[in-house]
Amino acid sequence: xxxxxxxxxxxxxxxxxxxxxxxxxxxxxxxxxxxxxxxxxxxxxxxxxxxxxxxxxxxxxxxxxxxxxxxxxxxxxxxxxxxxxxxxxxxxxxxxxxxxxxxxxxxxxxxxxxxxxxxxxxxxxxxxxxxxxxxxxxxxxxxxxxxxxxxxxxxxxxxxxxxxxxxxxxxxxxxxxxxxxxxxxxxxxxxxxxxxxxxxxxxxxxxxxxxxxxxxxxxxxxxxxxxxxxxxxxxxxxxxxxxxxxxxxx
Ligand SMILES: C[S@@+](CC[C@H](N)C(=O)[O-])C[C@H]1O[C@@H](n2cnc3c(N)ncnc32)[C@H](O)[C@@H]1O
Numbered sequence: 001x002x003x004x005x006x007x008x009x010x011x012x013x014x015x016x017x018x019x020x021x022x023x024x025x026x027x028x029x030x031x032x033x034x035x036x037x038x039x040x041x042x043x044x045x046x047x048x049x050x051x052x053x054x055x056x057x058x059x060x061x062x063x064x065x066x067x068x069x070x071x072x073x074x075x076x077x078x079x080x081x082x083x084x085x086x087x088x089x090x091x092x093x094x095x096x097x098x099x100x101x102x103x104x105x106x107x108x109x110x111x112x113x114x115x116x117x118x119x120x121x122x123x124x125x126x127x128x129x130x131x132x133x134x135x136x137x138x139x140x141x142x143x144x145x146x147x148x149x150x151x152x153x154x155x156x157x158x159x160x161x162x163x164x165x166x167x168x169x170x171x172x173x174x175x176x177x178x179x180x181x182x183x184x185x186x187x188x189x190x191x192x193x194x195x196x197x198x199x200x201x202x203x204x205x206x207x208x209x210x211x212x213x214x215x216x217x218x219x220x221x222x223x224x225x226x227x228x229x230x231x232x233x234x235x236x237x238x239x240x241x242x243x244x245x246x247x248x249x250x
Contacts, residue, residue: 092159
């Protein structure tokens with residue numbers, strides 16, 4: 001682990017014409033969600049009824065965050081050999097590209113998503129892959145799901161910012177309960193501000209600190225994601241968190 005470095009918000013590049021990939025289309029609507037119809041519609045759907053809304057967004061193909069491939073940092077981390085082995089969880093896994101990229105004989109990965117439509121899509125494309133014995137997809141609500149064992153690694157990418165902000169403390173408590181005492185939480189934080197559409201809520205590094213630090217988590221690393229896809233370059237922070245022995249006083 002590296003020392004904590006460069007915590008803070010990055011500057012936002014001005015919106016450019018970045019049409020093409022789904023991620024690019026999402027960023028192209030920066031400025032106001034109404035300028036990005038996909039993000040505006042997604043917000044409407046999930047704010048009405050979260051679980052039903054996510055299913056509807058998957059059914060309708062309103063998935064502007066979906067890269068259609070693993071997040072490059074996941075492959076980078078796997079190749080670095082620094083990730084915990086054992087059991088890993090990807091909550092809000094969507095189509096599951098990151099789940100598959102993390103899975104290996106040394107690491108069994110569970111992809112969890114509240115949308116059964118997303119989980120079906122994930123299973124469809126991945127079930128005959130050579131490493132299919134090393135991952136599984138589960139359709140359930142992160143806040144209610146009770147696995148038989150805790151995890152050595154939890155990887156969150158655009159899940160925290162998919163939840164209503166009132167659920168952030170519960171997110172941190174649930175992460176804490178699902179993670180082994182010496183387990184690692186990795187948050188790939190897609191910084192979304194009021195000036196941008198998001199999947200679908202705004203979030204900053206401070207939002208994570210506020211709910212994780214009182215539970216004893218410390219970011220041992222917080223740095224720019226140098227391998228972010230082009231439209232998200234300069235807008236992503238990689239955070240690697242572990243619990244410290246002594247909790248900061250409240
Ligand atoms: C913005 S998407 C991100 C998907 C994936 N992490 C990615 O980067 O492509 C958020 C995902 O979280 C799922 N989700 C939302 N609320 C959830 C909950 N309470 N439990 C499990 N999954 C949830 C949604 O169905 C959706 O697939």
